[in-house]
Amino acid sequence: MLDYVVIGGAQAGLSMAYHLQLMKKKFVVIDGEGEIGASWLNRWDSLKLFTPTEYNHLPGLKFDAPKGHYPTKVEVANYFKSYVEEFNIPMQLNTLITSVRKTEKGFHITHKNGEIKAKNVVVATGPFHIPYTPPCHTKVSENTLQMHSNYYKSADQLQEGDALVVGGGDSGYQILNEVSKNESRTVYFSGDTTVRSLPQHILGKTLWWWFTLVGFLSYSKYSWIGKKINSSTQPVIGTDVKGILARKNVIAVGRTKDALNDNVIFENKKVSSIKNIIWATGYRPNFKWIEGLELDANSYPKNHRGVSNIKGLYFIGLPWMYTRGSATLGGVSKDASYLAKVMSGGK
Template sequence: MLDYVIIGGAQAGLSMAYHLKKMEKKFVVIDGEKEIGASWLNRWDSLKLFTPTEYNHLPGMKFNASKGHYPTKFEVSNYFKLYVEKFQIPLQLDTLITSVRKNEKGFYVSYKDGEIQTKNVIVATGPFHIPYTPPCHTKISETVSQMHSNYYKRVDQLQKGDALVVGAGDSGYQILDEISKDKNRTVYFSGNTNVKSLPQQFLGKTLWWWFTLIGFLSYSKYSWIGKRINSSVQPVIGTDVKEILSRENVIAVGRTKDALNSEIEFEKDKISTIKNIVWATGYRPNFKWIEGLELDEDGYPKNYRGVSNINGLFFIGLPWMFTRGSATLGGVSKDAKYLADIISKKNKQ
């Protein structure tokens, strides 16, 4: 029997593995992908972090890049691989967990070809589980190429003709920026055009330097200001929203309302010339594979700083698990240290 099974091999899982290694626990990190860093490599090719190098360190090892550099997804993946190598983290890849259940002996972590028994489980699968696409997508003609941003890699995936990008988050605006650089293609945008856009540099300092100075990423979700930040529309960082929306070939059409064959209905128009759609419409959580787990109204596990209602079951890397930075590459370290301290105290009892 293992002491711990960590489910998920990205920044959250690796941060916890670092602490378990220091505590000399018997554990394994399990991931459904075939290589470490695949969760980043699966995203679009031009993706860069909007946090500079100095804010991307996992515990015990600095991100090896110059200060002020904004790493690519390839650099993040390579950093994870070096991290695993340095700390000799035990891995079991290409293993999709199908269920976690507990009895008097401990936890049984099941997958297609077997089962692992462990005293404790740390779920580090992150916030991005099931790509969400609005129901009206099923009414659209098969001649229109549709893909969720989770599967978008580069512009050459698109067929010739007009395109539509749906979604006003960082992903939506970054993909809109990339696609609309082709001036010969009309790109329609469906989403909020009143979002705030913050530059990566301000008065000679990075945005994250200012965030750290004012404590923006450190306010607890339970504090008054934390609740205000959490409930407000999140700004788009490092992408000039106004400049993109001002391009002659970009047309904002408001919310997507409905569709039928090749005609798509928006708040501001009905359009039938669209040949490509990228749905940057987010994800829905999926924790139904964990037996006995209590979920909140948004489908996330009920927990306090990663400690769940099931004794011995922990979480890390959830959005706003404790602060705004809980699910970020650099911010997850604080939550990992907190959980490590909880585990250490539990061992002494």
């Protein structure tokens, strides 16, 4: 029986593995993908981190890139591979976990090819589980190409004709920016046009330098200011929202309300010329495969700084698990350090 099984091999799982190595625990990191870093490699081609190199270090190994550089998804994946090699982290890929069950003797972790037993489990699967697409997508004409942003790679995937991007977060605006660079294509946008946009540099310093200075990423979700930040609409970082919306071929149409064949119905109008739809409409969490787990109103596990209601079951990498930085590449280290202390009997 292993001391620990870590489920998820991206930044959260690797950060936890680093501490388990220091604690000389017998463990394995399990991931459903066939390659280290696949969770990043599977995203769109032009993706870059919002954070510069100096804010992306996992514990024990610096991100090998110049200060001020914004890494690509390939560079992140390569960093993960170097991390695994540097610390000789035991990995088991191509292993999708289907259930976790607590018994009197420990945990039974089941996958399609068998079962693993461990005294403790750390779930590090992150916040992006099930791509969410509004129900009205089933009413759209089969001649319209539809895809969730999870499957978007580049504008080359699109067919001829007008496009629609739905979703006003970072992903939605980045994809809108890329798709609308082709001035011959009309691109409709369905999302929040009042969202704040923050540049990556202010007065010669990176945005993250300022965030660190004022403690923006370190406020606890239990504090007054943390609750205020968590409940507010998050700004779009590093993308010129106003500039994109001002392009002649970009038309904001308000919220998507319904669809019927070629007609897509919005708050402000009805459009029948759309041939491509990219749904940048987020994800829904899925933790139903963990028996006996208590979930909160948003379907995330109830926990205190990663400690769940089930003894021996821990979480890391969840959004706002403790601070706004909990689900970020550079912010997960603090949560991993805290959990390591808890696992060692500290507080």
